[in-house]
Amino acid sequence: MVTQTMVQPSSWIETGIELRKIRGLKLFTFNHDLQTRLEMLIERQKNYLLTPEETTELAGLTELDRIFTLMNARIIAES
Template sequence: MITQTMVQPSSWVEGSIQLQKVRGLNLFKFTDELQARLETLIDRQKTDILTPEETAELAGITELDRIFTLVNARIIAES
């Protein structure tokens, strides 16, 4: 197993996450600011210019994205 340093995903829950009503269901979504930051970090990763701090930030945001994808999928499946 490879150990990876990341910013804790919970650090973005307060203030960077919103609920959005989609077809009558409340789904979790990143704020526009957090989504833009994710896209910026992905672009920087593609050009191989991420700092170690940005790599940790990207890992945390990506993990949070995976969690919300799973939670949203369950909300949809159970509706």
């Protein structure tokens, strides 16, 4: 296991997360602003432009994205 510093994923729960109805199922998604931020951080990472603060933010967003992928997969599997 690799230890990594990151922004706590729970910090975006109130302001950056939506339950969106997709094909009749309510799935967890990032809102538009948070999705845009994630994409911008990924682009900056590709160009080696991330600050240390942005690196920790990207780590937290990436972890939250993994969590949502697993949760949404379970919701879809159980439907």
